[in-house]
Amino acid sequence: MSARSRALRWAIPLAVVPVLALLAYGFRTDPRDIPSPLVGKPAATFALTTFDGEPVSLDALRGKVVVVNFWASWCIPACYDEAPSLERAWQAYRDRGVALVGINIQDKEEPARRFLDRFGHTFPNAPDPAGRVSVDYGVYGVPETFFIDRQGRVRFKHVGAVTDEILTEQIDRLLAEPA
Amino acid sequence: MSRALVRALLLVGTLAAASPLASATVDENTVHEIGAQLRCVVCQSLSVADSPSETANQMRGIIRERLAAGDSPEQVKAYFVEKYGLWILLAPPREGFNLLVWVVPFAGLAAGLVLVILLMRRWTRRPAGASTEPAPDDAMRARIRREMAEREP
Numbered sequence: 001m002s003a004r005s006r007a008l009r010w011a012i013p014l015a016v017v018p019v020l021a022l023l024a025y026g027f028r029t030d031p032r033d034i035p036s037p038l039v040g041k042p043a044a045t046f047a048l049t050t051f052d053g054e055p056v057s058l059d060a061l062r063g064k065v066v067v068v069n070f071w072a073s074w075c076i077p078a079c080y081d082e083a084p085s086l087e088r089a090w091q092a093y094r095d096r097g098v099a100l101v102g103i104n105i106q107d108k109e110e111p112a113r114r115f116l117d118r119f120g121h122t123f124p125n126a127p128d129p130a131g132r133v134s135v136d137y138g139v140y141g142v143p144e145t146f147f148i149d150r151q152g153r154v155r156f157k158h159v160g161a162v163t164d165e166i167l168t169e170q171i172d173r174l175l176a177e178p179a
Numbered sequence: 180m181s182r183a184l185v186r187a188l189l190l191v192g193t194l195a196a197a198s199p200l201a202s203a204t205v206d207e208n209t210v211h212e213i214g215a216q217l218r219c220v221v222c223q224s225l226s227v228a229d230s231p232s233e234t235a236n237q238m239r240g241i242i243r244e245r246l247a248a249g250d251s252p253e254q255v256k257a258y259f260v261e262k263y264g265l266w267i268l269l270a271p272p273r274e275g276f277n278l279l280v281w282v283v284p285f286a287g288l289a290a291g292l293v294l295v296i297l298l299m300r301r302w303t304r305r306p307a308g309a310s311t312e313p314a315p316d317d318a319m320r321a322r323i324r325r326e327m328a329e330r331e332p
Contacts, residue, residue, distance in 0.1 A: 135262055
């Protein structure tokens with residue numbers, strides 16, 4: 001057997017290695033974990049009417065740290081898990097220059113209202129019937145929560161239920177920045 | 180397919196001709212064409228044009244709205260890419276690193292074909308020793324003739 005054919009004999013099984021490495025990498029990454037291109041960019045403005053009939057717009061909240069939470073009443077369990085944390089954060093931060101806005105997407109009015117009653121949400125919540133705001137924020141599922149700094153830039157996006165820890169950490173970080 | 184294309188072209192033509200109406204009327208074929216290139220964000224591997232979901236329906240509405248506002252199909256796609264990243268496109272654009280996705284399968288196929296052809300040629304070639312048998316000389320020919328004559332009745 002020549003040296004060349006001996007090398008070839010090894011090359012064929014070795015060719016499997018990069019393929020296996022690629023597959024191992026591919027199957028370990030979550031195809032739903034998509035980085036948002038919006039982080040660091042100015043947040044899209046929106047002007048909606050809350051379930052209580054009050055106007056809510058991002059422009060009116062300029063200068064505040066704004067938390068925008070996208071939710072739906074059918075989003076079980078994540079939206080139900082995070083709801084008490086959102087209300088707690090609102091109560092803790094509402095007097096410290098922080099605004100929290102809930103945007104109800106892909107939902108019907110009646111179950112959405114029932115959701116708000118169930119958790120006794122006191123922060124503004126508005127439906128986005130045409131889905132415009134949700135596409136403007138690149139939302140692909142509920143819940144998603146965006147943290148917007150005082151300059152109006154998206155600074156962090158959380159996919160899935162937020163917790164007290166995440167809310168506190170992100171809000172405190174943005175509040176600590178010079179106004 | 181060609182009939183759909185002709186219809187689309189005719190529609191585009193009439194829309195271009197009827198300029199006052201052009202901004203208000205949106206060609207559903209264009210909406211479908213753009214939707215077919217966008218990923219339905221709540222689905223698994225389904226385009227905005229194909230998905231029956233409410234989200235896809237809303238996205239089609241946004242496409243329609245932007246076209247009606249005078250955006251070109253490219254601008255509408257760029258809007259979705261700006262919000263969702265290149266992930267929103269079902270087919271990655273043919274430029275930069277993404278070009279690999281388009282080129283590598285064909286390059287691999289071509290390389291495989293070349294390899295198979297080379298191997299087949301090697302396998303079907305006669306062994307070097309067998310093809311260089313000495314040509315029969317006069318004595319051998321005479322012997323063959325004699326032996327064949329002996330076998331004939």
